[in-house]
Amino acid sequence: MQAPKNLDAIFYPQSVAVVGTNKTKGTVPHDIFYNILDSNFQGIVYPVSPGEKSVAGVKAYKYIVDIEDPVDLAVLVFPSSVCHLALEQCGKKGVKSAIIISAGFKEIGGKGVEREKQIKSIADQYGISFIGPNCLGVINTDPKMRLNASFARKMPEEGNIGFLSQSGALCTAVLDYAQAKHIGFSKFISFGNKADINEIDLLYYLKDDPRTKVILVYLEEISDGFALMKAAQVVISESGKPVLILKSGRTEEGAAAAASHTGSLAGSDVICDAALRQAGIIRCSDIEEMFNRAIALAYQPLPQSNRVAIVTNAGGPGVLATDAAINQGLKLARFSEATSDILRKSLPKTANTKNPIDVIGDAHSDRYNVALSSTLKDENVDGVFVILTPQSMTDIDEIAREICNCSIQFKKPIYTSFMGEADVASGIDILQRNRIPHYILPESMCCSFSAALNFKNRSTKSDSSEYSPLDHINPQKAKEIFEKALQSGKRFLSGRDAYDILQAYGFPVGRYGQASSKEDAVALADQIGYPVVMKIVSEEIVHKYDVNGVLLNLCSAQEVAEGYSSMMKVISERKPHAKIEGVLIQEMSESGVEVILGVKRDPSFNAVLLFGLGGIFVEIFEDVSFRIAPLSPPDIQTMITDIKGYPLLSGARGRKIMDIASIEDCLRRLSQLAVDCPQIKELDINPLIVRNEGLGALAADIKIVI
């Protein structure tokens, strides 16, 4: 898939007009023009200002239409109240791309919402693609272009990280943070209210941008989560570029604060978390974590596996790093005989030549060189962590340069942690300028390595594994039942209708039927075979157990008849006005492990599927997993193995192995049902009773909210 909008003109314009600029330094309208001019821009920039003859020494135009030559990109800095007029002029001039910096649109509500609609409609009319409004602007560090169409204080270094942000203010903090650490960017984009071009368009664009290796996104709300997942999956599978997302509004209060800020609603965070993971996106919890991981992914090769060597000049930090590595699922590499020999021969006797290698406090760069080059050569080592503490004899800068040399020589990841601050500052500077990932803490170093490894493992998995459509299902029948139910005003299905829908999709529902009299019930039970279960069917009775509306293990016609009478008696007393549709008679399941399967319709991600163990495991331990439909085979497998209680299904500790294949089959059917039938708002199969391996499962109770 390609970026659908005219984004090249935004990042690579031959000519730019800054519409609404002026001569007042320190104001956004002036600074943006000046920033473009000052950033060694390789095209032509025109100031458009009704009130000025020139801006920053460049001849100004009253209107954009006055410019003689074609304009590829317009940057609008007029107040929001007149933006629509300026955009209209851009349209007339034939400009096809714009960045609307101006604030005062959707984010202020009321009139602003109207204004945003108005500019969007003008843009559509003239075929203009635009970024914004309410944004910081766009930066392209490509030396062929060098465009700083933003009011950021300065242009960042060139690099291979693409950064997208919904918040402009955060961009200024990020640029400042990055500058100090020599983190470079390929493209840096504040997309604001995303009235036209959104993060999804930009993801597709950066997928094809040869200067971008890693993509970072800061989001305050996810409007089309499903499209975002799809875009990320395409980016990752087609280009191999990792996508890192920092999504705020994780808590309800955070979402409320976001809503007052951008005028948009955030979805439930636990769903968002599952969805991003499912799409292969690396979700980060703060800016530092995001950049810690980004530099690992952008600067160094991906690790092939989890065996690391630790090289340190101090024992304590070596222990801390070991702890952190193990906690992150890494292993301390066991060195080959050759490596051990070199280490023993070349390092002093007091050194520890086992992993973690302690080159001892008085080590100079030569010892670091020995430890680094021998471990990097060792095929039992997938990456090296270098730790340094500033002892009085430590030649910090020389060691930093040694690390840079080794990094060029060997194609394995090297990460570093020079502990301290003032004394190690120049050494860290050398590392950062040479794109060696540096971390203040061994813990974040290990965490970042682990993130890179997870990404590598993810990206080498077959991404194309998908299910073929299900055979022998009857979507038409399900559709008819939903339509009929909706027409008759029903909002809740639990009787025969619900079972018929599941049966149409091939779920194991056993023998069942619905009866509307005692005689019918007995006849039906005879036909199904004993024992049976009898349940009341009434839209007005949601909690069947409260009215004795469920009778289990009825073993004879007599028990069915008596049960029917007593059930109706209790209901007529407790729910005298409930409209009774009848009773559902179904075969009684053999015992097994109870699990729950569910669907929840989400405004952003569409069909969210849930799996967990039933009863107290859902209620008290909240031991459930979520995925977004449609599910791929690995989605289904991990959805089942992700829950903590999985050993109860897999036969741990002498237990019987349960029929996991039938759970997988049900989840596959549920995924298709949820995708096919948008009428489903919520659905619970609770419990699905899973029997021993090979014996299948039975959907013992079903509720559908439509």
Place this chain on the structure above:
Amino acid sequence: MQAPKNLDAIFYPQSVAVVGTNKTKGTVPHDIFYNILDSNFQGIVYPVSPGEKSVAGVKAYKYIVDIEDPVDLAVLVFPSSVCHLALEQCGKKGVKSAIIISAGFKEIGGKGVEREKQIKSIADQYGISFIGPNCLGVINTDPKMRLNASFARKMPEEGNIGFLSQSGALCTAVLDYAQAKHIGFSKFISFGNKADINEIDLLYYLKDDPRTKVILVYLEEISDGFALMKAAQVVISESGKPVLILKSGRTEEGAAAAASHTGSLAGSDVICDAALRQAGIIRCSDIEEMFNRAIALAYQPLPQSNRVAIVTNAGGPGVLATDAAINQGLKLARFSEATSDILRKSLPKTANTKNPIDVIGDAHSDRYNVALSSTLKDENVDGVFVILTPQSMTDIDEIAREICNCSIQFKKPIYTSFMGEADVASGIDILQRNRIPHYILPESMCCSFSAALNFKNRSTKSDSSEYSPLDHINPQKAKEIFEKALQSGKRFLSGRDAYDILQAYGFPVGRYGQASSKEDAVALADQIGYPVVMKIVSEEIVHKYDVNGVLLNLCSAQEVAEGYSSMMKVISERKPHAKIEGVLIQEMSESGVEVILGVKRDPSFNAVLLFGLGGIFVEIFEDVSFRIAPLSPPDIQTMITDIKGYPLLSGARGRKIMDIASIEDCLRRLSQLAVDCPQIKELDINPLIVRNEGLGALAADIKIVI
């Protein structure tokens, strides 16, 4: 309790001799002498060097005994091979305190271990208290003393944080880190191999040090965990000073690395974690987290409760901070009418005057002042988080100064996060010099506030709540049973002996007895009353179920007789050589919730107690809590409520409330049993069957390893 050793002479010596110094700059022996001389030391320092006439311009003595005046403190920097000779001389001179910097002792194993024993014995002989060996030294920033008896590159700033470290190398990194952030220390102590003075002595010393407000400890192993807990509890309750511990060796591999480093063993980390928490110690997972929390505790008043105001000039970071605050259990304060009025009147219309307060990107310090002072005055606010992003109009330094002013004026905690790096550097410097906690990330700001609040809540709890000793127990009987069992070579008790011990300590064990023939068994069952349980008793049969060694619910004499015969038959086939002691007959418990109570003897913490729900909750969900005996009433309560499955006991979601009081009683008894009887290596009461509230519990099975 007081520090037992002569520590004042180490921190406040009137005269110091550096024994083994020389003239070679850049070596430890020289640098230590020079550091003392150069740090504006308020006492007298003597160089002692057999080979030099003077060091750094000061007349040198050949031997310490040559010094005419008394010497309070000797700092030994000789090679380890001759340290004992020098220490002997110190003893003869009458020196009572020493710091042994030299390495080459226990940490290198073999000969080093011997050397360490030798110096300890000389020190004991002459009554010398010493720090080390194998350490960086000691720093006291008190202006009355100014002692830098270490080979750290420079003396840290004066401050109120006391720092203790087992690792010398980590100290150099910490000093460098602290210098850049203007973090000051009261005392800074690298205690190395702690052959004499250990972290516990130093904790007691810092408790009484008026210049220390917060105590940080870095440990690689905990040798006497129980004493450490006790010391921390005394420090916290008597002085109100928080104790923060960074303990490495959390993982098995980390512990192995630590062992090769310090020659000592680390205990199981999960026990360590529970123990430190129980003692009120704040355990930190890395250096940054430790200092993040330390500056919060050292610089600002403790928060009274969890209602915070957030003041920001950028929406995005405000959302991130809100998320982080909620995740940390904090609440966004709801402002009073008065506060809201002031904010609405004084801030621009576009500002968000609700919490989080957004003073908008173009805010100068005046707006920050309004937001800060009005919220700090508001009695609905317990603390304020100030966030700043460097926008083009932001007067960063002025805002920093404004925050400092407010901090002096109001007695509520203010924490800050100036996001970015280069642009905000001078503003951060102002904050740090004025002891305003600053955090790179809003997340660590919230985390630190939460740690301070937890400490406040902890320290206002009644710390003295302790149980009175149990009445009506019979420790003598338990002791006799253990002695008899040990004499007869038993290592495992599960029959009558185990039940007798529990009965002696008043546990609910029901009616029981042991029988050695079929007839006895029937007679006993008749006496106990039906139904009964019959279990085989044999030290050689640990897994009773595997040999049909447990029969439940025997309802008559006939069933008991038949059961006895069949059990013996199966055992004679499957375990023909097992020595059978008999069968245990006990009353059958009514049904209830099964829980497990356990004891494990730990080399460092002595008696570790375990509580959890039985069966799969222990096996698969590992839903258990640990505490160290003896338990206080709050220990017992939190031990029960800490488990995730607690709602299964407390009657959540329409369940019956179980008899929690009887669990509490059993835990109290278990605590005393574990303390009284060191013979217990491991003990399991599994299950203890807990009935509905008011109906008590029954210990249904017991195993004791001695």
